[in-house]
Amino acid sequence: MGKRILMKGNEVIAEAALRAGCRHFFGYPITPQTEISHYMARKMEEIGGVFLQAESEVAAINMVYGAASAGVRVMTSSSSPGISLKQEGISYSACAELPMVIVDIVRCGPGLGGILPAQCDYFQVVKGGGHGDYNLIVLAPASVQELYELTVEAFNLADRYRNPVVILGDGYLGQMMEAVEFRDEEPIEKGNKDWATTGHGGKRIHNVTTSIYIDPNVLEAHNRKLQEKYKKVKENETRAEVVNCDGADVIVVAYGTVARVVKNVIKDAEKLGIKVGLIRPITLWPFPTEVFDKYAGVPKGFLTVEMSSGQMVEDVRLALNGRNRVEFHGRMGGNVPTQKDILDIVRQMADKQ
Amino acid sequence: MGKRILMKGNEVIAEAALRAGCRHFFGYPITPQTEISHYMARKMEEIGGVFLQAESEVAAINMVYGAASAGVRVMTSSSSPGISLKQEGISYSACAELPMVIVDIVRCGPGLGGILPAQCDYFQVVKGGGHGDYNLIVLAPASVQELYELTVEAFNLADRYRNPVVILGDGYLGQMMEAVEFRDEEPIEKGNKDWATTGHGGKRIHNVTTSIYIDPNVLEAHNRKLQEKYKKVKENETRAEVVNCDGADVIVVAYGTVARVVKNVIKDAEKLGIKVGLIRPITLWPFPTEVFDKYAGVPKGFLTVEMSSGQMVEDVRLALNGRNRVEFHGRMGGNVPTQKDILDIVRQMADKQ
Amino acid sequence: MLFERGQITTYRDVDMARVTFNEDLCKGCKLCIDVCPKKIVVIKDDVLNKKGYHPAGVVEMDKCIGCAFCAMMCPDCVITVEK
Amino acid sequence: MLFERGQITTYRDVDMARVTFNEDLCKGCKLCIDVCPKKIVVIKDDVLNKKGYHPAGVVEMDKCIGCAFCAMMCPDCVITVEK
Amino acid sequence: MQQIIISGFGGQGILSMGRLLAAGGLHEGHNVSWLPSYGPEMRGGTANCHVIISNEEIGSPIISCPNALIVMNQPSLDKFENMVEENGIIVMDSALVPIKPKRKDLRSFSLPATEKAYEMGHPAFAGVILLGKFIAETGIISSKSFEEALRTVLSPSKHNLIPDEMKALEFGMSY
Amino acid sequence: MQQIIISGFGGQGILSMGRLLAAGGLHEGHNVSWLPSYGPEMRGGTANCHVIISNEEIGSPIISCPNALIVMNQPSLDKFENMVEENGIIVMDSALVPIKPKRKDLRSFSLPATEKAYEMGHPAFAGVILLGKFIAETGIISSKSFEEALRTVLSPSKHNLIPDEMKALEFGMSY
Amino acid sequence: MAIVFKKPNALTDKPFHYCPGCTHGIIHRLVAEVIDELDIEGETVGVSPVGCTYNNYEYFSCDMVQAAHGRAPAVATGLKRALPDKVVFTYQGDGDLAAIGTAEIVHAATRGEKITTIFVNNAIYGMTSGQMAPTSLIGQVTTTSPFGRKPQLHGYPVKVSEMLATLEGAVYIERVSVDSIKNIIKAKKAIKKAFQVQLEGLGFSMVEVLSTCPTNWGMSPAKSLDWLRDNMAEHYPLGVYKGKDLEV
Amino acid sequence: MAIVFKKPNALTDKPFHYCPGCTHGIIHRLVAEVIDELDIEGETVGVSPVGCTYNNYEYFSCDMVQAAHGRAPAVATGLKRALPDKVVFTYQGDGDLAAIGTAEIVHAATRGEKITTIFVNNAIYGMTSGQMAPTSLIGQVTTTSPFGRKPQLHGYPVKVSEMLATLEGAVYIERVSVDSIKNIIKAKKAIKKAFQVQLEGLGFSMVEVLSTCPTNWGMSPAKSLDWLRDNMAEHYPLGVYKGKDLEV
């Protein structure tokens, strides 16, 4: 481990990708993630990798589709409206089982909205903003250090499962600076890529990357294969941070920047004699359902806090399936739920019979 | 009421739109909904309306955005990958509160997938495939007659709530022919459109259509206003068809074409002495949660059947919130769940203790 | 049977040229017919191939000069030409 | 106070022309300065407007010919010209 | 309730045959549905459609157990034969379906429809001939209703063919 | 734990001031976070950043209760004054913030930073001067660490300015 | 004394939020002056882009519609088809029009859509902090071409006016600049002509305006004008690319 | 006796699914012949479009990638940037390339992306059953211009080769036809040259091939060739639009 460096979240994502062996980046500028492109533009030219600013997000995701077909580690990055434009390409990539990393530094919407942080793209990214039955692996870091670690991991997961992986951050995570400590060497696992379309060189029959299956039975078989894969991911890759939950009165569920606010709330509540637990899903898909099984009986119930009108809360409800009450608190428009507001709700919940 | 005419689902949608006063259509060809465009192309030129084939789905939805800004009744139509491309525009339209009707005749995916019927875009359309917190009103017809009636209704709802409304059909609904009976006159309610950007003519200060709110408090206020509106829609516009549910052993939940298969299953099951009920959500958003309250106690539980890997079933689970078991049966790839398979599952459920 | 089935039909002329029609690939589009300078390609009305088309073939094979025009025009790679 | 605040400053010459600078709109970009054929537009270093800029203004007003070049060049519609 | 699958090559007019039946059924006051196979495979591939004619509300337009099958090529017979209900009926073109059905619990009829249609100078009439046989055997619609159906389904520019089509129908009916 | 909000006009170097503090804190081995306001409003609008320097794990990087405020224009003081913790500290530029804080439970300092910076020939040094005062009052980092921070934050081409920046710092520290 | 120059009526009182010296402000004013002169403010609907001028709907006093990034020509098409008697214009930057919105502008032009496009080419993405635009010049240093734009890596700058001039539906296309009083006068004439082309229903009209971005070019406003003259105008020659002989 | 003509090796054994007389088949064969002649099958990755040829990955025996509708040039860009030493080509119809994919082809061209595009212009959308394409001719009856394409309603046909020729990164652009033996020979030469341009790393190359769609034009294959010659070729003149003097 090296020394701790002060770096911006967005730049750490870019640096982590380079360390993970990513030498191909295709993107289109959009606030609040532009620093990723700026960093990549400079570094890729220095090390002879490929940074290409596409003519649009639509083109960018399809360039990624092409480069991923060729078997290289490849990344793109955008923010909410840009991610909307990538939906067709994402659905194609999921169907064609192409490993790639997609960064979404969410801003507030809908529409052109604003550029401040938000978590209102949860449904889009986690449930499938594109058409068809598919799943993305969705990682939700909450600190700059974690941006680094999960970005490296994202490339490994993408290769391991031949699946697109999304890093879902918010504007503050991308913009903030914190200390980050880089490993000397990254644990790179490269998947077998003999499916890649690199030119067959006369050594094998042709490889094909495709997402169309005209025969319904063939397509259904492919769908089932995808579902099997998703099951395996669920079994093996579900992650959450659990803080203070044993013996808690109330458990708050939050991810990303909001989870950090909740960590402050835990301390505030302690002073009031309330024990607040935090479940912070790190994988939003697969959602860490099992953790909820363990704490389903928390006496005063669950509170989900999001920078949205209430999206992840549906997964919390599905995970608990009626076993406990689930309250919700959300802020929108680029506002972040405050320590005080969360504390107030927690207090009310603790007071209730 | 006129006489019954044999017509294709897609053409009925187009005819219904014309009857509802829609004189502006912007689309891009895609199977299995092309007949809508063909019908519109001919009729609009005959009656002096506007049919324009856009250069892409992205352009089409933005043309709709423009025409809706001008206050006219306007429609677009597409199928799964095309709907993915429209996501940014849909999010903009929802934010700018523009009334419009969007038809999605779903085909099987993900990716280029196939062109046979499917219901795998439920998440995309119902949860929000685009970025940000917004909701579309989603209508799911199950017959050609209903395609007509709900299309007319879609325009009224769009105007009433200043919100995009989606007609969610599947390939079979679009392609099939059935008898349809048109009303002599349609119950057109045109909303107040004094917000429209039609040129102020010196008579008022300028109108603006926008979806950007840089100040977080202003955006959050707008978000809350949208959420208020959604609440009102939920209170007033939730619809479902309930068949045979009183005293049923098992209730099947299905929409669109699948619900029709279930109607056959009801008869088959009756012969075996099993009473099967059907809840067919007609509004997928808002989801008809109250109906589930009424029948939550059905003795042998619920079975959700979809042409997907399981999407609407989440809303069924959320509606029941653990009050009963919810089984799922799905087919993918363009295959339709068969009468026999559904019957088998229903039988097993009925047999279980 | 009303029609014969399609097959691989080789037309041979020892001195000149040899054309082979893979009849089951043929879609009866007739594009080969017009370009034949010798006008010896015809549709075989009495044959129906696997796909349900009447395939093309050659009559008066001795007139063939092996120019391969038919093959170059054929959109379905039905024809092989030797000389 | 270190700086004066910006205001609406009208420069007047009875016989010739009159220019008015809405100083709080000015961003001190200096584009008006170069185009003035009489070189009478300057930045007022001692004034700081609401936005925090030193606004432009006119000295030697009597030289003004009312050509409105400064106003045409100004990206912020700061200047009104009368003649 | 009649549940009919009509199947053959793309280009043989399979879908129109189904529409004619459905339109005829509607003309007689029945509920009807018509569901085509669709897609890029139309190009030289197979085509089929499902037609239901019924007095009750029609549930699923998708037929899993047809009680009638009209086939215009061999692969179609191979694909659908086993789905047909006991005592169901199969009508086929003798030239295009050389290998006959294996099942003995069905009523099957093989007509030289293509041959006759060629003879009549309208190869496209083969389908109508098969429909004639089907109508005669089931009585599902009258030939009057079929003529009405021709009038609603065919574009006016082709109405002059109706008398010939009716002749083809009669050939099938009386075969 | 120090929770500092620095605020002023865009273009005054507000964000860099925060980075310098954070870098200094990191150099002293603390945990630090720096969170900027960002967006199109940077263009001539207001800018601010949140800096936390702490020995514990930093929860939220968003400061709702700063214990220090450094302000470089009036609107910023108006906006943030009431958020400051009791006994917190406010450092401000006397020329840019003519109307002083109303609260009496705070330690507030007004420096002629812009004036001095103009005098030094580097208007941009105003911020460093204010930081000097802040450091002197809180002792949060040493001036050594600040110099280190300058070295990591400034691009090498500007390292020649460091001695002058340190002079500005000292002016602030000893004001 | 009479007023010889004041802010046009077709602009609201709201001060522009643009950077000091940014020529977007001049171009706004010219469009507004033309609207005033043609007396069409009440009949006009403008379309704002995504870019530094995303909210110019606050500045133009006619009805305005804010469009998604690059889609202004599609939005304008929808508007114009719904309001065939009204005047519809788009105002777009070079990222908006020449990158993400390429398909939309090409097709609005080829359809001969009766709209007017004001295309502000400043060779950079302003709003998002200075990335390379398709129009950035060879050698130009931007945040995404930090070592200068290289044709081998980043390709060549698109000449939009030249490209669109190949399309039949485009009836009037001119490239102008606002770097000097002379050119400002010419630019206004071009903009006026473009609107007149629309008023006469002739087809698609566009004025490409070379503009500065002092902030992201990293130059003073005055230097920026020099750079525009010396470098941009050389690669993007001013002139009429379509409809030279058009009389309106 | 030697074989003077047979199916090229770069095509698989799979029979084409195209309609009778559709000249897509000829164009496929020409591309394959060129791949054979240049002996690059093992070094080539092709990109299939969405259109009637969506699955031509089953026909070409080199590695193939199926792309989303219109995005083939972007996919090819990703491939080529990852495999700079390989040969990458796209095969696209006019709906794919000239409508939904306009931005992608324009930018691949202007970037001088070292790829080769085979652009099959049949003036219609084949796959989706005969809708008007941006390239449909004035007066052409299609399922979405049932009374004929009218410039006032539907705009003008895009001349893609002419448009792309204005871009610096495009080094070789030729329009050919496959309506006759003579033109087929020329078309093959052009396709070969386009691949050679790529092999030499010169930049973007494209061959626009006028092609028929007998099914959706509603004509016999032979009549279709006549219509192509008499109507299409007139609006879309054959010839080299960029790189006339290029030696490869």
Ligand SMILES: Cc1ncc(C[n+]2csc(CCOP(=O)(O)OP(=O)(O)O)c2C)c(N)n1
């Ligand atoms: C879909 C989408 N992608 C990207 C952005 C981010 N974005 C905002 S403005 C802009 C570029 C603006 O540049 P230009 O059009 O040249 O206008 P300028 O700011 O220079 O006036 C971009 C990429 C966005 N808002 N939406």
Ligand SMILES: Cc1ncc(C[n+]2csc(CCOP(=O)(O)OP(=O)(O)O)c2C)c(N)n1
């Ligand atoms: C996003 C999207 N939009 C639309 C379609 C439907 N679609 C398939 S092919 C096609 C047009 C093909 O026309 P063209 O490119 O001219 O090729 P051709 O079929 O004539 O060879 C369209 C619109 C699609 N698959 N995806």
Ligand code: SF4
């Ligand atoms: S050109 Fe080919 S497919 Fe067409 S008829 Fe001749 S051999 Fe058959």
Ligand code: SF4
């Ligand atoms: S041009 Fe306008 S904004 Fe610029 S200095 Fe002059 S008056 Fe001020």
Ligand code: SF4
């Ligand atoms: S960033 Fe550039 S284009 Fe945008 S307002 Fe500033 S100077 Fe103008």
Ligand code: SF4
């Ligand atoms: S539809 Fe047209 S382009 Fe497509 S295969 Fe048939 S003839 Fe060819």
